[in-house]
Amino acid sequence: MTEPAQPNVRHLDARSLRGLAHPLRMQLLDALRFGGPATASQLAEKLGESSGATSYHLRQLAAHGFVEDAPERGKGRERWWRAAVQGLVFDDSLLDDTSAAVRGAADLYLHEVATTQAREVSTWLGTREDWSAEWARSTDMSSMTLRLTPELTHELVEKMHALVDSYRDLAEVEEHPDAQTVRVHTHAFPFTTD
Template sequence: MTDEVNAPDATHEARQDVRMLDTSALKALAHPLRVRIYDILSQFGPQTASSLAEMTGESSGATSYHLRALAKHDLIREVDDRGTARERWWERPRGGISFTNPEAMKTPSGKAATQAVMTEFLNRRHQQLMRYLSETILDPEGHEDEAAISTATARMTVEQTVELISGIQKLIDAAVDKYRDQTGEGVRPISIRTDIFPLPEEGH
């Protein structure tokens, strides 16, 4: 699994800008609040410890501590030429990352850290989706036409599945590259998520 700013996906391993997290970085990220902070920086851009405290309901001391822990492993970085010594701004570096490092998965601690990170990350995405459902789609004055939430099942070979993933990924990459830095009236962060995987057998 990989994550790119505003676009988590499952096929970026072949791209040159993807960083595969090692065991130490995965362990540093494997904390619910750190995953949340990291994801907020990915989705909403640079923040301070104070703004993150408001967004997470934690103290600024706690968010500051976790920001430093993430920065220690180059998961985030301080924004150049912005802020003061008392109010530092932090950002998520551009480029994709892979949470599934084959080497890390060979050790119990690396596997546990990977599972913790992926679980927290996907739980957060699911919570955001459910919040959207409750606040927008189920609202009589909601704007359901601004989202696409659908599922489908097809019977495909591995090669056909890879071809489908590649085609979808090209569309996502094009949109992210085109609109990543867009600003202006009406512009807001959009989550782009794809889930393509072989179905496990029922009852297992």
Template structure:
């Protein structure tokens, strides 16, 4: 399953074309699967580069703790130091410009990674939920409020191949809207937009 939360980095509107893809392996999954590390990576992905001090203030954490998790994320290739910015005491970190993809089938028969996979998936779903709650609790003007949507479709009956094809088509639609026009850039009134897609089978349940 692709990690859709990391597909489009914020604060980089000049990014054009597809980014390199990295398939998450067992070692990198275990390095990422921690609630605070996943939150740090989310903030760097959505809001751009930051320092340990800035992240600690946002998260209500100790700067030393955040610094340790930043180094851990860098060791596993998820983030990197932004060279030429900051000082030895105040280092800036940014998310590495690749799309991380995770295939749960890779870890199906690996008991040592099962716990990390569970943590990762549950934290990812919690991030999705928190973003929706934040959007609902914020004050938006009528234009943005009517443009956003929270919807689901419950009347589909698909085979695995059909579901895969549906997801591929939806991803292609998002890809067409991802890159800013190379000549003009984003419109003056454009804001970062998060598109969350969850598609999964549901086992039929009879009624008593």
């Protein structure tokens, strides 16, 4: 995968991947990345977990540099957390690592990314009536099948990422009243038709 053109991008290596590759940890990091700073209790309520579990996994994420304290938000004993990274880059070579633990963590990570993306699409479908007709007309759930070589597939992925990145920091969008956070998922993989 290519590196996104955004600040605070973390390249996952064997050690950091093992610290992140857990479904709840990945959900916690996403909640902080997209929802902003929160306490373990707030995250527990949002994710339907116990505050003990969220607190433990937040400390594990912090030990690997994915989250950090947000002291400006805390009052008294209340501990606030924020994402320390905004983007993640997965190195496909982790799937071929000599360590079975690293390969397992890489596999778990990718499966959790796929599960999260499916959940996000399902959430959109379940809440699309809450959005304006203009937003409903602006969304896309396409499936296209091409016959390509690995090299052409890589080229296509690079071009899709470059196109998405070109929309990342459009200044005129920042203050626009209709602007919303938009998730873009891409998938490109070989498909057997037998």
